[in-house]
Amino acid sequence: MRFGPSSSLTYAPQIDDETWIIGNGFWNLTQGRQYATKLWYKGKDRVGDAWGHYVSYNGAASDLNWTSAAIVESGSDYINVKFTAKEVDFHWVIYDDLAGAYQYAINHALPVLGEFRTLWRLDNTSFPNGKTNIKDGVLPPLDEYVTATNVQDETWQKADGSFLTKYDWSAFVREQEYYGVYGNEVGSWYINPGKDYYNGDHLKQELMIHRESRTGDAVQLNMIHGTHYQAVSSDVFADGKTWGPWLWYLNDGSKSDAAKRWQKEQSAWPYKWFKDSAYHSRGSIKAKIKLSDGRPAAGAAIFLGDNHPNISSLDQGRDYYYTTYADNDGSFIIKNVRNGIYGLQARANGGRLADITTTFLLNDVVVKKDRQTNPKDLLWEVADNKNRIFQIGKFDRQTTGFKLSGPTPFEHARIAEVPANFTYTVGKSKSSDWYFGQSAVGTHSIVFLISSIPSSAASARLTVSLAGFSSGSTSDILVNEQKIGNISSLANSQDTYRGATRAGEWRLLEFSVNKDGLKKGENRVDFTVTKNTLWRGWLWDSIVLEWV
Incomplete structure (x- = not known):
């Protein structure tokens, strides 16, 4: 069955049983059973010979295979297109006036896994550069890999002794504002406000972008549940577990424009347009932690995660997670927390707590919609x-x-x-x-x-x-x-x-x-x-x- 546009600008025609076209007046792409290709933007195909967009789990071992698609929601200026696989529903929310789309994924039958990701593999001439919050520059040209020696997984040594490796483009995920690949006339960016659907704590690191060494594709990764730099990260997800929404954003390659868009998205999160009652059932937690030796827990790293955990905060990943840092007096507040029962942790983050080896844990912290939870008398036992x-x-x-x-x-x-x-x-x-x-x-x-x-x-x-x-x-x-x-x-x-x-x-x-x-x-x-x-x-x- 074909499905068509909800307005004069957004559209999603079905070409055949395994091909759909989605987009608006700024961009469009062709979605197949696995890969979205032919990304037309500013008069050019920005995928070219690259692989395009896809969703996969456990590395590249299992790419999702879309069995059907439908417009599940529409308004005067947008459509919500759902692609269905046996494991996951994946959505593209396309607005008339937006170069890009909001995306989110809903679990139904994912296996126990460590890695779940969405990504773009794009034309390397359109996107020669990459940017994270800690690294910005030219992605290594493909010909440098050809003349170098492979020394381990995606790591190559050049004749001068220096190295090419995709891991140099890693970063701490919860510190990201906007990141992606860009050139002189086009940029492709991921903007992930909120970040509560990510696994791990403050120190969760992931590979963000890189050059694909075999094909030269510019790779833009969205590791929404990752395993890089971890010993254990294997989770079972409930039916309905949602990752996102986040924004995939296209522009003319301007980093300042992408930065402004980040500010706009961050201020709009949680997104009012997202029609999901659990997503909008949120409260907050406000508290102050004091050490047993009388000091305030100044600058402590605060983590709200699994209740009664039996794994580290870095390894937690089945639900939703929140991080912040305490003020100088040991106080903190976390807003927009999904309803639930959490374990609250605090640990030293250097500074005035540089001598503290223990971790504070308070279980059974209940967060309710439109309520502020205020646990009292939080005392962190520390040694003399x-x-x-x-x-x-x-x-x-x-x-x-x-x-x-x-x-x-x-x-x-x-x-x-x-x-x-x-x-x-x-x-x-x-x-x-x-x-x-x-x-x-x-x-x-x-x-x-x-x-x-x-x-x-x-x-x-x-x-x-x-x-x-x-x-x-x-x-x-x-x-x-x-x-x-x-x-x-x-x-x-x-x-x-x-x-x-x-x-x-x-x-x-x-x-x-x-x-x-x-x-x-x-x-x-x-x-x-x-x-x-x-x-x-x-x-x-x-x-x-x-x-x-």
Whole structure:
């Protein structure tokens, strides 16, 4: 059955049983069973020989196959076109006066998965450049890949020793405003206000754009449920789980125009035009957290997620998630939260909480429509730090402040620049002298003095906080040449070998140190790498030794 336009500008004719055309007076495309091609905008086909637009899960293993399409809603200036697959309904909301479309996806039968995405693969001559909030520039030309050597997944080494890799175009998803690919006459942008449908917390990172090395396509990714830089991210979704809406936006390549559009979309979210009662059933939460030592939870990273969680905040992804940061007095507010029962978490984010190793958790937080939830007397139990012998780095689950951690959070092979052997002397060295990661066979040592051993202490504890871990390298941990543990059999969070230098999946390791293993005078902690795999190792967050 054919379906036609609802106005003089928006239209969606069906060509045959597996071909539809959608668009308006600015653009149109041809949607097939899997791929949308022939994107006509400003008088040119902006897909060309590229693959076009598609929706897939678990990588490229399962592209959705559209079995039918229909206009399910229309008005005087828009149509809502639904494409149906057995797993998901995918919608394009097309307004007469909009170059682009709002998009959203509704689950019906997706399997347990880690990755669910929409994306464009576009003509590389129209879109030679890419932009995220941290990287803006020319995507590597295809001919550079042809003359380079493949050294791992989508990573190539050029004759001059430098690297080409799609992972250099990764970013933190909740920090994005607008991102995409662009040229001198056209830009294609994703604008995702709200972001509550994304999986993960503040430190969720994803691949955003890149050059496809085999074809040269300009790739614009919308990883609405991703697995990059995580050890575990596998979720079961309820029937009706909705991702979006977000805006796919076309313009003349102007970044300033895309920035203005971001401001407009952010101020309009949640979208009033979206006709879904659950989407509009929202309340808010306002609270203040105080530490048990009397300090306010200043600058704490606040996460509203799964109730009674048994996985990390980064790995949560089956429902809807909200993030913010506390003010200097420990107070925060999160608006436009979907109705539900949540677990509220807070963690140190450096600053005035740089010494806090624990996480605050309050379960059974109920959010109701048009109501503000105000949990009272939130007390975060923290340890007394008077018995701390030393601390290197601040607790924020990132490598911030360590040597080679900046200026950008992604660069392939930067971890190979870290020397195999290095000594840090407490009291003389600074945190900025400690390297952001470790991988090569050798020893990173911490030398420290103990003036006296408290009689009240039964032992000591070494806390090793890792900002990320890529399996393949192993380290013994020694205190005064006595082995107390190792860094070894942790789940792979795919970070260091994908160029992450700031964060991956956070791990907190604790090791007991016998009291008689320490002495007055000079002592030493060694992290000795005994097995190494190139570019694989760990990222440091903080290291603490204290009496207990």
